[in-house]
Amino acid sequence: MKPNTAFCFDLDGTVTRREVLPIIAAELGLAEEIGFLTQMTIKGQIPFEMSFRLRCRLLAEIDVATVAKIVEQVPVDPAIAAFLGEHREQCFLVTGNLDVWIARLAARLGCRVFSSTAVVRSDGRLGPLTSVLRKSTPIRELRGQYDRVVVIGEGQNDMPMFEEADIGVAYGGVHAPAREVIENSEYVVAKGETLCRLLLTL
Amino acid sequence: MQTVAHAVIAAAGLGSRLGLGRPKCLVEVAGKPILEYQFDLLAQVPDVRLVVGYMEHEVIDTAFQLRRDITIVRNPAFRTTTTQQSYWLGGLHIEEPCLYLDGDIIFERRTFQTFLSCAEANAPLIGITEAKTEQAVFVAAEPDPRTGFLAVTGFSRTDRSLWEWANIACLPAGLLKENGGDVFTRLSRHLPLRAQPVECFEVDTEADLELAKAYVTRLHGAGTQVAAA
Numbered sequence: 114m115k116p117n118t119a120f121c122f123d124l125d126g127t128v129t130r131r132e133v134l135p136i137i138a139a140e141l142g143l144a145e146e147i148g149f150l151t152q153m154t155i156k157g158q159i160p161f162e163m164s165f166r167l168r169c170r171l172l173a174e175i176d177v178a179t180v181a182k183i184v185e186q187v188p189v190d191p192a193i194a195a196f197l198g199e200h201r202e203q204c205f206l207v208t209g210n211l212d213v214w215i216a217r218l219a220a221r222l223g224c225r226v227f228s229s230t231a232v233v234r235s236d237g238r239l240g241p242l243t244s245v246l247r248k249s250t251p252i253r254e255l256r257g258q259y260d261r262v263v264v265i266g267e268g269q270n271d272m273p274m275f276e277e278a279d280i281g282v283a284y285g286g287v288h289a290p291a292r293e294v295i296e297n298s299e300y301v302v303a304k305g306e307t308l309c310r311l312l313l314t315l
Numbered sequence: 316m317q318t319v320a321h322a323v324i325a326a327a328g329l330g331s332r333l334g335l336g337r338p339k340c341l342v343e344v345a346g347k348p349i350l351e352y353q354f355d356l357l358a359q360v361p362d363v364r365l366v367v368g369y370m371e372h373e374v375i376d377t378a379f380q381l382r383r384d385i386t387i388v389r390n391p392a393f394r395t396t397t398t399q400q401s402y403w404l405g406g407l408h409i410e411e412p413c414l415y416l417d418g419d420i421i422f423e424r425r426t427f428q429t430f431l432s433c434a435e436a437n438a439p440l441i442g443i444t445e446a447k448t449e450q451a452v453f454v455a456a457e458p459d460p461r462t463g464f465l466a467v468t469g470f471s472r473t474d475r476s477l478w479e480w481a482n483i484a485c486l487p488a489g490l491l492k493e494n495g496g497d498v499f500t501r502l503s504r505h506l507p508l509r510a511q512p513v514e515c516f517e518v519d520t521e522a523d524l525e526l527a528k529a530y531v532t533r534l535h536g537a538g539t540q541v542a543a544a
Contacts, residue, residue, distance in 0.1 A: 285379065292372060301387035303379045310362060311386050314408045 119259040120200065120312060121227075121252060121274060122193070123266030124208035124215065126287040128222065130188045133210060134168060140183050146171055161270050162245050165209055165229070173239040177213050184210075185217040190286060192305035196312065197224045203259075207251050209270055213239070227251035249273035263315055265308065267294055280315060284308060319414045319434050319485060322360045323405030324353060326418030327368025327393035338369050339419035339518055341377055345531040349419060349518065350374075354382045356427050360414070362386070366401040368393025398482075399495040410488050412436055415498075417482040421527050423514035423534070433464070433511045434485035441467050441502065441510045442483035449520050451479035452499050456510050466507040470499040481513050 125132045138147035147168055154164040172180065197204045204224040208215060212228045219226045227250070232240035252274055255262050264271070264278040267290040275281040281298035283290035286305050295301055302308045330339040340350040350365075357363050363382065367374045368390045375387050388405045390396065398417065406413045412434065416422075434440050443454045443465070453476045459466035470480060480499050495501050502508060516527035 289376075295372070295375070295389075296391075299389060301375055301389070302385075304384050307384045307386055314410075 115261065115315070116203075117260040118203060118315065119205060119255045119262045120203055121205045121207045121255070121262060121264045121278070122197070123248075123264075123268065123271050123274070123284075124206050124210060124218075126268060127266055127284050128189050128193050128197070128206065129218075130190055130287055132287075133184055133187055133215070136187055137172060137180055137183050137214070141172065141175055143171055155269070161209070165245055166242060169211065169231070169239065169242060175239070176237045177233045177239055178237060180214045181217045184214050185221060187218065189218075189222070190305035192309050194222060196309045197222050201225075205251065205255065207246070207248050207264070207266075207274055209246050209248070211239075211242070227254075247273055249277045252277035263312065265312075267291065269293065272297065282308065282311065319360060319431055320411055321362045321364070321406070321409050322357050322414040322416065323364045323366065323388075323402055324350075324416055324418045325366050325398045325401040325405065326350065326374060327366050327371075327390040327401045328398070328419075329369045329394070330419070333518060333520060333524065338367075338374050340374060341370075342419070342518060342524065344421055344518075344524070344527050348377060348381075349421060350378060351381050352421055353416070353418065354378075354385075356422055356424060357414075362409075364388050364405045365418070366390050366405040368401070397495065397497055399491055399498045399501055400493065402498060403491045403493050403495070406486075406488070406491060412485055412487050414485050415483065415491075416442075417517065419519065420482060420515050420517045421531060422483070426513045427515075430483065430511045430513050431485075433509075435509075437487055439487065439490065439502070439505060439508050440485040441508045442481035442513045442515075443467070443478040443510045444481040444513055444515050446475070446477060446479040447526070448479060448517050448523055452497075454478040454480050454510070459507070459509075462509055465510040465512070467502075467510045468507050470503055478510075478512070481515055482517060483513060483515070 122128050138144045150164050153159050201224045206226045208228045211231045229246045230243045234240040252262050261279040263280045264274045265282045265284050267284050269291050275297040283295045283298040283301040285303040326340040341348045363385045366388045390401045390404050402415045453471050455469040456465040456467050456478050516530050518524045518527050
């Protein structure tokens with residue numbers, strides 16, 4: 114593995130073995146509403162950013178710390194988690210999720226994070242969103258610090274990251290990657306162990 | 316005995332000479348896609364890389380159903396590149412010897428395993444087989460008393476000989492090149508090459524496919540082990 118390479122991992126459905134937002138929604142009794150918005154987004158009926166803002170509004174009444182605790186419990190792929198821990202200087206999570214929700218999970222994984230951001234109100238509830246991450250931004254930023262950027266992801270919202278990357282790995286460990294992601298990748302793998310073995314050779 | 320840890324299967328091509336409208340690795344012989352025979356033979360090889368191009372989504376879906384821990388390598392320029400480009404892409408970043416094979420061949424298990432066991436870390440090993448396909452690349456080979464193996468002294472599309480290139484080789488890292496021509500042309504630069512015969516049937520044309528089917532059926536009938544038997 115070349116030392117001056119950055120590895121950027123999508124979080125939902127790549128590092129985590131399930132999508133984070135539906136888990137939060139189910140825990141809070143909002144599965145149907147969130148699921149509806151997710152489906153509309155997948156079908157391209159509303160843009161990702163609008164969908165994300167609406168989903169955050171639905172979850173805004175919930176205590177942020179409660180959500181962070183739920184997210185911390187989301188199962189992660191053990192091989193990928195080990196890789197992140199062993200190469201933390203080179204690994205980054207790139208996620209559209211909110212910093213305040215994923216902080217505990219990110220701390221557990223031990224690598225740096227690029228995410229959307231929000232303010233927590235004094236009563237512990239979610240305040241306004243301060244930024245929604247476009248996944249191309251961190252790749253461009255890391256390019257200044259590393260010789261190469263390798264990205265790993267599976268969903269439509271990972272496309273901006275794949276378009277900027279030197280090497281793209283479409284990951285199908287949780288569900289089949291979007292066709293467009295495959296068509297913009299160099300490699301496709303379907304298991305966490307295989308992914309890590311590949312990354313070690315790059 | 317050298318244990319080969321990496322295998323690259325070239326399965327990006329159009330298969331236009333066969334004309335079945337699907338990639339040759341998915342063509343069924345005795346009820347199973349050729350890819351399944353190959354994965355069975357490579358069960359002990361931990362890192363199997365499948366290079367895809369033509370109808371890639373179909374190949375990827377079938378490949379992951381058959382073996383989940385493989386790595387897919389994409390060759391989007393498959394229409395304009397040779398097999399060497401697929402091999403080069405598949406072996407890129409691997410710094411150990413690697414087994415290269417075409418994804419349209421049925422290999423007989425015993426001679427395949429013997430071939431693997433003859434592979435050495437730093438010397439290329441070339442697979443040859445009894446000449447029989449319609450578009451054979453003939454191989455001139457003679458016994459080399461120094462190594463105890465056959466030595467390849469030349470490849471030719473026109474000079475007929477007993478042997479043809481079997482489209483399987485175990486090669487050290489860095490031997491194949493990007494945007495090179497035919498694999499055998501590249502190998503010609505390293506003559507003489509150590510060779511090991513394998514029994515196999517490559518499926519390039521409809522006549523080849525019939526030969527392969529007859530071969531598998533015959534071996535099943537005789538109780539001999541074919542790749543996936």
